[in-house]
Amino acid sequence: MTESNRELVVFGVGSAPFDALLEILEERNTVTPAQLKLVVADEAEADPQVFANRSIPVVPLSEFAFTADQVVLLLSGGEAAVAAMTKAEDAGAWVVDAAGISRGDESVALIHPLLNAAELQSVERKVVAVPGAGAAMVAEALFPLKSQLKSVEVVLIQPVSALGKASVDAAAAQTARLFNGQEPEVDEATGQRLAFNHLSSAEALLESGHSVSELALVLELRRLLGESVALDATINTASVFHGQLANLSVQLEGPAALETVRGLLTNGARLEMRERPSAQDAVGSENTLIGRLRSGLLGPAWVNFCAASDNLRKDVAINCVQIVHLLLKTH
Secondary structure (H helix, E strand, O other), X not given: OOHHHOEEEEEOOOOOOXXXXXXXXXXXXXXXXXXXXXXXXXOOOOOOEEEOOEEEOEEEHHHOOOOOOEEEEEOOOOHHHHHHXXXXXXXXXEEEEOOOOOOOOOOOEEOOOOOOHHHHHHOOOOEEEOOOHHXXXXXXXXXXXXXXXXXEEEEEEEOHHHHXXXXXXXXXXHHHHHHOOOOXXXXXXXXXXXXXXXXXXXXXXXXXXOOHHHHHHHHHHHHHHOOOXXXXXXXXXXXXXXXXXXXXXXEEOOOOOHHHHHHHHHOOOOEEEOOOOOHHHHOOOOOEEEEEEEEOOOOOOEEEEEEEEOOOHHHHHHHHHHHHHHHHHHO
């Protein structure tokens, strides 16, 4: 079957990155309206979606037939998404997991389209995972230094959109109540107020004191940067809707001139140097903004810098579209 006749199936209508995904698919002419199929869990309700000036119906999972000529993109998790992945793989379709469903499964390749897309040629299964938004951004920022990395400490400050569409809606409602002099309700998912707050953790903590998301971030970075790099991670949540920022404390294998490090970062794929990048600066950009590069005070092999990016458009939607394009075109 030709590329123009193959279909892209998206599961996760209404998820946080869904609108950005449709925008990128249309901007890049990745698929036509006829090729785009939208699927939701049976209990979910979703209106038809507009794509390229066409109305695309949304089909319940139980009524949808998967085929080997499809690429199936999972944007949201849960039991229905797991069922969709199983049905799609059984049908011989390619599956792109952008919801972390297959996290920890070593038989599923973790693909960042800028860093290791060539691994698509030798995958064990027709299921590939996309790194989470935080891991995607941090891996891009560190990749030019990969051969010199000894240890990295990541402090990722994520927006509420990293917690899902429901958290964005909750933060908006809480903000409106505060502006009207009313006490907002506590967010059920986090047990915290999301509006005008900064959370040390948006999740319950494990016995180690880490959250599941922090360990997942470390796992994905190891897979992208190599097992020899010592990693630790902290994830805080700030009361902004979109845009993430990470502070990176990096120990290199040996002393390196700051200008040498700056040169490597300047030449990194999709990296843009700024003096003082912010998450707001990054929203809408297709680059990761790098800045505040400075020598660390722990020793001559340490450097510190920060990275900021659009967590939904760049680190989920664009990365997914690039992988989908490769699968539709060459696989």
